[in-house]
Amino acid sequence: MVADESVSMLGATLRANILNIFKELKRGLYLNAIDNVSIDFRSDEVIGIAGESGSGKTTLLRIILRMIKPDEGVVKYKGLDVFKLPRNAVSWYRREVQPIFQDPYESFNPLRRVDSYIFDAAKRITVMYFPI
Secondary structure, three states, rough: OOOOOHHHHHHOEEEEEEEEEEEEEOEEEEEEEEEEEEEEEEEEEOOOOOOOOOOOOOHHHHHEEEEOOOOOEEEEEEEEEHOOHHHHHHHHEEEEHHOOOOOOOOOOOOOOOHHHHHHHHHHOOOOOOOOO
C-alpha cells in the first residue's frame, strides 16, 4: 500500500471527498443526501459536525466510517482508500478514527441555564442527616 503524497504534504490524516450520495425514498424517487462535500482532518484535531435535522450529518459519518459507500467520491485515511481496505483492516480503521456519537439524552439544552441543571441534580440527591 502506497500513501498518497498530497495528503501527507498537507498534513491531513483523513480526507473525504464525497461527490454524491442518493437515498431512495420510494421506488424510483431519489433524494440527493450529500452533494459535493470535501473535508480534511488532521490527527491532532477534534471535529464536531452540526446541522439541521436531515442535513446529512449521520450519512456523512457513516460514509467516513465505511458503513455505506458513496455513489461517487473517495475517503482516504493516511493516503489509503478506505473502501479498498481489506475486510480485516476495517475495525483497525474505525478504532483509529474514533467517532464519538452525541447522546441526545446526555447533552445540555442551550436555552436552559446551567444552575437549573445543578438544582435538578441536587433535588434528586437524598441527604441523610444523623445527629450525634
